[in-house]
Amino acid sequence: MATKILLDESRLPDRWYNVVPDLPAPPPPPLHPGTREPLGPDDLAPLFPADLIAQEVTADRFVEIPEEVREVYRLWRPTPLIRAHRLERALGTPARIYVKYEGGSPSGSHKPNTAVPQAFYNARQGVRRLTTETGAGQWGSALSFACAQFDLDCEVWMVRASYDQKPYRRSMMELFGARVHASPSPLTASGAKVLADDPDSPGSLGIAISEAVESAAPDDTRYALGSVLNHVLMHQTVIGEEALEQLAMVDDTPDLIVGCTGGGSNFAGLAFPFLREKLRGRMDPEIRAVEPEACPSFTRGRYAYDFGDTAGLTPLLKMHTLGHDFVPDPIHAGGLRYHGMAPLLSHIYDLGLFGAEAKAQRECFEAGVLFARTEGIVPAPEPTHALAAAVEEARRCVETGEPKVILTALCGHGHLDMAAYDRFLSGRMEDHALPQSRLDEALTTLP
Numbered sequence: 001m002a003t004k005i006l007l008d009e010s011r012l013p014d015r016w017y018n019v020v021p022d023l024p025a026p027p028p029p030p031l032h033p034g035t036r037e038p039l040g041p042d043d044l045a046p047l048f049p050a051d052l053i054a055q056e057v058t059a060d061r062f063v064e065i066p067e068e069v070r071e072v073y074r075l076w077r078p079t080p081l082i083r084a085h086r087l088e089r090a091l092g093t094p095a096r097i098y099v100k101y102e103g104g105s106p107s108g109s110h111k112p113n114t115a116v117p118q119a120f121y122n123a124r125q126g127v128r129r130l131t132t133e134t135g136a137g138q139w140g141s142a143l144s145f146a147c148a149q150f151d152l153d154c155e156v157w158m159v160r161a162s163y164d165q166k167p168y169r170r171s172m173m174e175l176f177g178a179r180v181h182a183s184p185s186p187l188t189a190s191g192a193k194v195l196a197d198d199p200d201s202p203g204s205l206g207i208a209i210s211e212a213v214e215s216a217a218p219d220d221t222r223y224a225l226g227s228v229l230n231h232v233l234m235h236q237t238v239i240g241e242e243a244l245e246q247l248a249m250v251d252d253t254p255d256l257i258v259g260c261t262g263g264g265s266n267f268a269g270l271a272f273p274f275l276r277e278k279l280r281g282r283m284d285p286e287i288r289a290v291e292p293e294a295c296p297s298f299t300r301g302r303y304a305y306d307f308g309d310t311a312g313l314t315p316l317l318k319m320h321t322l323g324h325d326f327v328p329d330p331i332h333a334g335g336l337r338y339h340g341m342a343p344l345l346s347h348i349y350d351l352g353l354f355g356a357e358a359k360a361q362r363e364c365f366e367a368g369v370l371f372a373r374t375e376g377i378v379p380a381p382e383p384t385h386a387l388a389a390a391v392e393e394a395r396r397c398v399e400t401g402e403p404k405v406i407l408t409a410l411c412g413h414g415h416l417d418m419a420a421y422d423r424f425l426s427g428r429m430e431d432h433a434l435p436q437s438r439l440d441e442a443l444t445t446l447p
């Protein structure tokens with residue numbers, strides 16, 4: 001009975017998977033915020049390098065991973081698939097629980113899977129500097145690492161609340177060579193405007209995106225986004241491609257795939273290769289996204305065109321959104337506090353090809369602590385949402401006696417989230433109910 005299902009380094013995937021050509025209908029295009037016409041490649045050129053724009057709209061089913069990127073991937077990939085025997089035993093469940101562990105990467109999450117190719121394509125085009133935003137600090141540290149690999153400058157706007165609460169994430173970014181600003185900052189027009197209205201603003205991902213996009217104006221500078229966009233989701237499919245092979249090695253197929261969703265990239269990365277197999281009739285897993293009750297884009301948002309940021313600088317994206325002005329309560333899963341959801345996932349959800357549920361944070365931390373005590377890995381607060389759903393299903397299997405195969409992505413470790421675990425363990429963590437009136441209000445400003 002294998003505990004860790006390991007792929008040999010030679011089995012590192014050599015191509016990313018693009019789910020779009022396998023879908024029954026194409027996703028709605030992003031729109032220009034001024035003209036409301038579908039966006040052309042020229043509209044994106046000030047923000048992204050040509051290779052990434054091409055990947056954003058490609059009709060190819062597979063895209064080759066450049067050897068320079070695979071070389072960096074090899075620092076931590078292929079990642080282990082863990083059969084959580086000890087968790088199963090603690091639950092007394094007949095279910096088999098598999099966890100694809102992405103916490104062994106340089107920054108401790110799945111984010112370097114896309115940060116590395118993004119830095120590579122920018123550097124190859126002659127870009128000298130990348131700007132970005134970060135919420136909990138996971139994306140900022142991943143991009144800082146990636147920029148160090150390809151000799152790029154990196155400038156990060158970090159949501160003020162996290163900047164104050166997670167000083168070690170800032171240290172990690174600086175260690176990798178980045179410059180970090182608390183957002184809102186006085187350095188940009190959009191940040192200065194927020195500060196003028198509210199000097200004590202805790203910031204939000206939407207505000208930080210506005211600042212990073214604004215700062216990408218110089219010719220030698222581009223912007224990088226850690227989730228939401230098609231090319232980001234595609235880069236993350238290395239997770240699912242490896243997991244598919246690893247499950248085949250132990251002759252198992254999943255009955256349920258669960259993943260946490262902030263912008264949707266780790267969930268899509270795990271689920272898309274399995275969705276491909278499902279659409280081809282080779283397996284029939286239930287696929288389910290798990291989001292926080294405090295930021296429920298799939299389960300309570302509206303499927304509509306909205307801005308990706310607060311200031312309205314980004315293209316209009318058709319997505320499940322809570323409104324670009326929505327500022328979620330300060331839950332500890334900072335990476336899940338985004339008002340929107342990846343347009344590609346939103347489209348696939350709308351087609352009915354997967355489901356979604358929302359979970360309150362105390363149930364999630366309970367699952368996180370159980371996982372740490374049984375399996376010895378402290379999960380980041382974000383993937384505890386998926387773990388909570390896996391544990392709930394495994395408990396259901398105790399009742400029904402069904403030996404379901406459950407697969408989830410443990411997309412990051414929580415070593416820098418101890419303050420959150422402290423709060424939970426000392427009984428000071430609260431659940432944040434979200435009244436309908438707050439959602440209604442935020443949705444009034446949809447463009």
Ligand SMILES: *Cc1c(COP(=O)(O)O)cnc(C)c1O
Nearest residue numbers: 138262263264265266335382412
């Ligand atoms: C960023 C992050 C998330 C949320 O982003 P997705 O694009 O939804 O994956 C979840 N978990 C961790 C550990 C993260 O760093």
